[in-house]
Amino acid sequence: MKPLPSISQSFSVKFEYKLHFTQHLFSLENPLLVDVLKEYNGHGATKMLFVVDSGVRLGHPNLFETIEAYCGHYSKYIQLTRIIEIEGGEAGKNDRNNLARVLDGINDFGICRHSFVVVIGGGALIDMAGYAAATAHRGVKLIRIPTTVLSQNDAAVGVKNGINEFGKKNFLGTFAPPYAIINDFEFLRTLGQRDWIAGISEAIKVALIKDAGFYQYIQENAKSLADREDEPMSYVIHRCAEIHMHHIAKGGDPFESGSSRPLDFGHWAAHKLEQLTNYELRHGEAVAMGIALDVTYAQMIGLVDEKVLNSVLDVFETIGFNLEIPINKDNGIEELLKGIEEFREHLGGELTITLITGIGAKHDVHEIDMDVMRKAIARRSVAREELSL
Structure with a gap:
């Protein structure tokens, strides 16, 4: 039998996502989140599973009620399934149970590849929830709402997700761009120094x-x-994120x-x-x-x-x-x-x-x-x- 010739193939996939800047994202007068959803699905309500950093909820005690009111107000476009509260910080990336809770939520509430996981928190929680979203169904859509300076200017604006394992940072992870990132400056006001x-x-x-x-x-x-002045911090976040995103697109090696x-x-x-x-x-x-x-x-x-x-x-x-x-x-x-x-x-x-x-x-x-x-x-x-x- 003669050897068969090799078959080779190459293809490229275009990725595009936006980083939005706002204040009071879940105010009923702020349509940004709904507008983001309309760009994806202008017909009917889209399922959304929220994953929220417990530290963020501590700083914003009415956050869950505010999210529920917002989703109820815009129920034509949003179908709220559940809000899951998970410990933030590196502890959240070290505990496999946190990953399991997000995956359970995706499974239990039928979050499919045309639904959204929305993660609200610092960079560590965003990494972990992003890893769950990227691996469930080989990838469900993710909206990141970062709540720390570091996550707004760096951790949440890239294409990486991950959890810690074997005592090593980000040993398990994926490259999966989010659908969108939304920076709300109001979340920064409750941060400790x-x-x-x-x-x-x-x-x-x-x-x-x-x-x-x-x-x-x-x-x-x-x-x-250091004195927490809004204008310089706002500029630093915007410029840092801009350089970071430009590097990913123009550096020639987005997936490292x-x-x-x-x-x-x-x-x-x-x-x-x-x-x-x-x-x-x-x-x-x-x-x-x-x-x-x-x-x-x-x-x-x-x-x-x-x-x-x-x-x-x-x-x-x-x-x-x-x-x-x-x-x-x-x-x-x-x-x-x-x-x-x-x-x-x-x-x-x-x-x-x-x-x-x-x-x-x-x-x-x-x-x-x-x-x-x-x-x-x-x-x-x-x-x-x-x-x-």
């Missing part, structure tokens, strides 16, 4: 690797950002099949620090420490000068970040350094660490001088009896 400033680290990150002018704006408005991930600047250490502190560190706080560490390393190997390093440290500290890395006094440095190999595994292949050669100028390296990095960690760290905050 740690969560208000934590997300700014992601804005500093993209500014340092992509936009010197944006970095200058953050530098000039650092005190105003390669090894270079500039948007993970500072993240090899950040992910490990979150794990080592049992996620007592906010992601944004860990990112700030990771960026400070990597810029310190960049200065020590001659990529940037002392002026750049001091500028970066000063901006973070003016906003209110503590940049001292909490390490175990006995073996903390070596434990943290394990994050480099774990990061390489997460990338899948060649190690690529993004550094900078100046403000707005990224520079990828494929190996780390471990002795120099140990010294950089020592400069940035504070020895503690245990890895706790």
